[in-house]
Amino acid sequence: MKKQNIDWSNIGFGYMPIGERFVSYYKDGKWDNGIMTTDSTVTISECAGVLQYAQTCFEGMKAYTTCDNKIVVFRPELNAQRMEDSCNRLEMPVFPKEKFVEAICKVVKANADYVPPYGTGATLYLRPYMYGSGPVIGVKPSSEYEFRIFATPVGPYFKGGAKPITIKVSDFDRAAPHGTGHIKAGLNYAMSLHAIVTAHNEGFDENMYLDAATRTNVEETGGANFLFITKDNKVITPKSNSILPSITRRSLMYVAEHYLGLEVEEREVAFEEVKDFAECGLCGTAAVISPVGKINDHGNEIYFPSGMDEMGPITRKLYETLTGIQMGKIEAPEGWITEIE
Numbered sequence: 058m059k060k061q062n063i064d065w066s067n068i069g070f071g072y073m074p075i076g077e078r079f080v081s082y083y084k085d086g087k088w089d090n091g092i093m094t095t096d097s098t099v100t101i102s103e104c105a106g107v108l109q110y111a112q113t114c115f116e117g118m119k120a121y122t123t124c125d126n127k128i129v130v131f132r133p134e135l136n137a138q139r140m141e142d143s144c145n146r147l148e149m150p151v152f153p154k155e156k157f158v159e160a161i162c163k164v165v166k167a168n169a170d171y172v173p174p175y176g177t178g179a180t181l182y183l184r185p186y187m188y189g190s191g192p193v194i195g196v197k198p199s200s201e202y203e204f205r206i207f208a209t210p211v212g213p214y215f216k217g218g219a220k221p222i223t224i225k226v227s228d229f230d231r232a233a234p235h236g237t238g239h240i241k242a243g244l245n246y247a248m249s250l251h252a253i254v255t256a257h258n259e260g261f262d263e264n265m266y267l268d269a270a271t272r273t274n275v276e277e278t279g280g281a282n283f284l285f286i287t288k289d290n291k292v293i294t295p296k297s298n299s300i301l302p303s304i305t306r307r308s309l310m311y312v313a314e315h316y317l318g319l320e321v322e323e324r325e326v327a328f329e330e331v332k333d334f335a336e337c338g339l340c341g342t343a344a345v346i347s348p349v350g351k352i353n354d355h356g357n358e359i360y361f362p363s364g365m366d367e368m369g370p371i372t373r374k375l376y377e378t379l380t381g382i383q384m385g386k387i388e389a390p391e392g393w394i395t396e397i398e
């Protein structure tokens with residue numbers, strides 16, 4: 058396979074329209090078979106459900122070139138399941154899970170020349186998404202939908218090493234107790250924009266959101282789950298019904314327990330406890346883990362012993378083990394890796 062002539066190590070995390078994408082239409086109560094197209098634009102009704110009432114959800118995942126030169130995707134069934142959960146909560150039709158995985162493979166295969174080579178740190182980002190495309194003026198679910206998957210190459214998340222970031226405890230809430238925080242809905246991101254722009258203007262990299270009801274427990278950031286390491290090397294992640302169930306976080310917890318032999322706990326984490334942890338990281342598909350060096354709570358600073366220069370030692374082990382599994386250097390648990398034929 059001849060690769061595109063791109064400076065892979067120096068592309069950022071941005072959108073670049075490439076080759077082919079998958080499109081399937083839902084009409085009269087059923088999905089069509091779907092097609093691959095080179096058209097990177099969308100034409101829909103001015104009154105589409107997505108445009109008027111934000112009826113849309115999405116997924117995010119990556120295709121990698123492994124050390125033995127195979128192209129693989131990581132646990133796509135979990136993205137398919139999570140999209141099903143999002144669709145159910147948003148009264149959207151489910152795109153069948155097997156077809157979701159098939160379409161992912163099709164998109165990767167059609168754009169194989171854009172899957173960055175092994176060793177560049179770059180990957181092919183995949184964006185499955187669905188939206189109400191039929192007109193709605195009264196508030197109700199759309200009668201027509203589009204499910205699409207596009208791909209875009211993205212550069213290494215950390216250029217020149219993963220520098221710990223500084224986050225602030227947000228005054229805004231991300232998700233209500235019985236709201237939509239647990240699904241990957243576009244609306245969760247629309248309302249997070251003001252909070253993240255505010256944080257950036259104040260010089261912070263990210264927001265830490267607390268639970269909306271009591272403002273005492275840690276939830277997550279706008280797009281990544283928290284992992285904490287205790288001083289006796291236990292791996293802890295917050296449990297809450299309004300956290301988005303990160304596939305990276307679930308995979309890291311498994312790796313911690315079964316590959317590194319660490320004790321793991323998913324439980325409520327009081328913000329009060331955070332000052333006693335040894336390491337803190339944010340997990341999601343984009344970065345796998347971003348180390349957090351410092352948390353600012355209204356002027357009160359919490360520094361983690363791992364410091365502002367590099368990842369803490371346990372965070373690093375977790376990062377290296379999971380990326381090793383994704384890159385084919387470490388044997389993966391059964392079913393985690395789907396090879397693109």
Ligand SMILES: *Cc1c(COP(=O)(O)O)cnc(C)c1O
Binds near residue numbers: 280303305
């Ligand atoms: C997508 C997302 C994550 C990360 O999930 P991954 O499956 O690991 O990519 C975490 N939090 C929020 C709010 C998200 O939308």
